[in-house]
Amino acid sequence: MEIQLYKEQDVTVMRLDGRLDVLTAKDLETVLLSQIANGEIRIVLDFEKVEYVSSTGLRVLLEGRKALKPKGGTLALCSLPEFVESVLRTAGFDNIFPFYANSQEAVGAV
């Protein structure tokens, strides 16, 4: 999985490209947790180019949220393709993470 990082209005946007599965979840975990450890607390994950997500990937999102919580941070998700959004809703993640239509909206909201 490729992860592109950029900052917009003090928000860290991580643009993900590829499948978020049992093998690539570790890539996201490493980058996400290191950003949080570096003090980034407003984070947007852009899923536009993620076609596939499995439960291992979902766990990384929970871990990120857990690491952000004591710092008062927010983890938002945006640009979810239809299938990925279905998986997230089936897992009940729409109750945990805010979903936004695109990165601009997410950056403005977190």
Place this chain on the structure above:
Amino acid sequence: MEDLTIRKVLNNLNVVPEVIQWAEEFCNQHHVSRNTMLSMLVAVEEILVNIISYGYEDGRDHEIRIELSCKEGKITAAFTDDGKPFNILEMETPDITAPADDRPIGGLGIHLTRSMMDEVNYKREEGKNVLILRKKSNPSKEFNVPPMGKE
């Protein structure tokens, strides 16, 4: 006409990508709709990872047999393993409405699999787990169990 393909792999997580790729090729050959294919791939990953991660305690190599078939518009994945007896139909559904901090780490993959498949059958036969997952390749909706969260 039924088309069938079989793959036997060892209980090592490194085999997961090749199995997913093989299942994807099978779905493409049978013109399975994109979302049905993705659902099937997630289910195959979840079950395979589950068998490899939790099925064995002896540290030895074990063979896992996966059979994919397509018949009358239905795609089927059948897993046979000689791991511990494990019936995914008996697993409790995790509380997907619980606050994030109370979410159990386990059980999510099994929940996704049961939700995304049209049929799930399990039997213990001759000391082996036999799990059969089935999904219509052109379903009217992609998920047969609606999410419990807010719409």
